[in-house]
Amino acid sequence: MNFEFSEDIKSLKEGIRDFIDNEVEPYAMEIEETNEIPERIMEKSKQMGLFALSVPEEYGGLGLNMVGKCAVLEEVGRTHNGFTTVIGGHTGIGGVGIVEMGTEEQKQKYLPAMASGEKIGAFALTEPSAGSHASNLQTTAVKKGDKYIINGSKHYITNAPIADIFTVMAVTDPSKGTRGITSFIIEKDTPGLTIGKIEQKMGLHGSHSSEVFFEDCEVPVENVLGEEGQGYVNALKILANGRAGMAARNLGSADKLLEMSIDYAHNRIQFDKPIFEQQIIQHYLAEMAVDVEALRSMVYRVASMVDEGKKVIKEAAMVKLLGSEVYNRVADKAVQIHGGLGYISEYPIERFYRDARITRIYEGTSEIQKNIIASQLHRQYEKRGVAHGV
Structure with a gap:
């Protein structure tokens, strides 16, 4: 390809x-x-x-x-x-x-x-009881005439403190399970929408996330995104679409760490020679390079599949998982190569190391990605069984 x-x-x-x-x-x-x-x-x-x-x-x-x-x-x-x-x-x-x-x-x-960039967007799905279990939403949207009345709360919402436009998932029919979830476009100045405290995070400084509260928040029916009852499906599509992009960002970070580690290994002198000449350092760099190139291949393969209109549920989960794991592995080796310098905050390695950790959690944990992949493999197995008359 x-x-x-x-x-x-x-x-x-x-x-x-x-x-x-x-x-x-x-x-x-x-x-x-x-x-x-x-x-x-x-x-x-x-x-x-x-x-x-x-x-x-x-x-x-x-x-x-x-x-x-x-x-x-x-x-x-x-x-x-x-x-x-x-x-x-x-x-x-x-x-x-x-x-x-x-x-x-x-x-x-x-x-x-x-x-x-005049208006910033945010995606509001996660709740205290609905993170990885995204179908367990408690935020409700009750239709009254030509409006929906939304009540509930979201948390850990990226960009919420600066966002102007929120894509929000809420339950419109509790009796239908995931088929009773609807997505809405809600503007920040809508009465009843308030922004909660900004979370103080281990990393990602400068990127603010916070709680979002809805109290009798009136949203016109024309702000339903997609069809009523399709919110859960919409959320899965939105998340799958974004996973190649997130993996691409992880690729850039991992590649930057590799670049800095190669430079440092050639310039750091120990025992009268650059540490690059130590076989263990060469092995670390080789492993980092293999990870980076494997991720690069998968990012652009999945991106190409998206552009071709192909179904990428499994592949999107794979690239999100690989991107997160590669970034974390590369960051860990970068700290080891840089030694004490990699652990102090005056040098960027430490920052990348902290920032990498969240990638295994947000927009779908690594464990959830594995569940998705396994589920898709099971479906493929069942289809093969039907095709061969098993």
Whole structure:
């Protein structure tokens, strides 16, 4: 399978690489210490189209396919993961639902402002009792005339403190289980919607997540995303669509760690020679390189499948799992290669190491990805059995 990028994508990647390396990374320590992304970086990101990756051109976006989007997100992943999460949350699960399932009226209303970065998107699914068990939602939406009255709460919602547009999952018919869940587009200034406390996290500084509360929050029927009762299916589609993009960001981070580790191994002198000459260091770097290239191949294979309109439930889970595990393995080896320098906060290795850990949890834990993969393998087995008359 050929993953050669078009000249337009190559040019875009080069521009993003230059921006990331020269205008974002120099301020990574500032982001880490202040827990805020400088406004100048946010504004430049908007100007460069980083908030428009998922939006079609007719609504003011870049109109990138999934391969092109992953190519850009790989570059974005090379820097502070708090910044990458703001971008990824907006262009991924925070916006793809409207792009893929929205009505023409919804797209016209929301996508241009989301493409420009004027309005930020967030995805509100997780609740205290509904994380990995996503079907156990307690937030309700009761239809009254031409409105739905929403009550409940969400937590750990990425971008919530800065978001203007929320894709929210709520139960419209408790008797139907997962078929009784509906997705809604809710604007931040809707009466009854309030933002709770901002969580203080181990990593991803600059990317804020918080609780979101709904108290008799009135949402017009025209803000139903997709059809009533299709919210759970919509959520699975949104999450699957975003997993290649998340893996691409993990790829960029892992590749950056490998690059820094190779440089350090050639310049760190021990016993009168670079530590690169030690076989154990060579083995660490070789293992890191194999992981990075395996992830790169899978990211663009899955992205190509998405662009071809293929069903990627299993593959999306695989690439999310691989991306998370590879990033964590590479980060761990990078710390070991850098020794004490890799453990102090003045050097970026420590930051990447902390930031990597959340990738095995958010947008579907590694364990849940394994469950999805196993379930799909079982379905394939059953189909083979039927085909062979077993």
